[in-house]
């Protein structure tokens with residue numbers, strides 16, 4: 001049984017991750033690989049409960065937030081991601097550990113070494129094969145979030161918070177150039193999906 005590949009979608013709010021999750025899964029399936037789409041926090045009962053806690057509460061201590069996210073991630077890996085990959089399914093995930101470096105690291109000021117330690121222990125060598133990083137100037141994402149008519153705890157943060165998130169994601173792309181591929185999320189959806197397909201091609205053999 002050939003192990004499946006693990007693809008993550010990352011980037012700031014409103015840049016098209018959720019919109020393109022099914023698109024990526026469908027491209028993978030069209031190339032003949034069974035695939036599942038999932039998200040973080042979420043993907044399991046525990047994970048969805050953590051998601052509701054994080055989005056619904058004010059003034060969560062940053063360490064509590066990070067540990068809750070990694071608790072959800074541990075369960076997600078154990079219950080969903082690893083079994084799927086082992087069974088030869090490809091896993092497409094809306095956000096993963098790059099988001100912890102961006103939001104809880106750069107956004108909330110937690111030490112990188114703290115996150116690295118959790119990553120090492122919780123993931124035990126698991127890392128995405130490919131990460132599509134949706135990137136655009138912060139005002140574009142914020143305008144789309146407003147148009148979507150939503151505002152949760154993260155989306156109400158100040159603009160400088162989102163600038164730090166963007167810079168941290170770009171830093172992850174520089175640290176892991178073999179894994180992370182940038183997608184210009186300021187473009188119309190059709191161009192974004194062309195770019196996604198181009199990044200997927202080497203993996204799909206199409």
Ligand SMILES: Nc1ncnc2c1ncn2[C@@H]1O[C@H](COP(=O)(O)OP(=O)(O)O)[C@@H](O)[C@H]1O
Pocket residue numbers: 011012013014015016017018019020144145147148185186187188189190192
């Ligand atoms: N390339 C695009 N151009 C214009 N609007 C887009 C584009 N991609 C997504 N959107 C819209 O922007 C909003 C945010 O997209 P979404 O996929 O929810 O972002 P994310 O999951 O990254 O927060 C949605 O209303 C979506 O329809």
Ligand SMILES: [Mg+2]
Pocket residue numbers: 017018019094
């Ligand atoms: Mg989303």
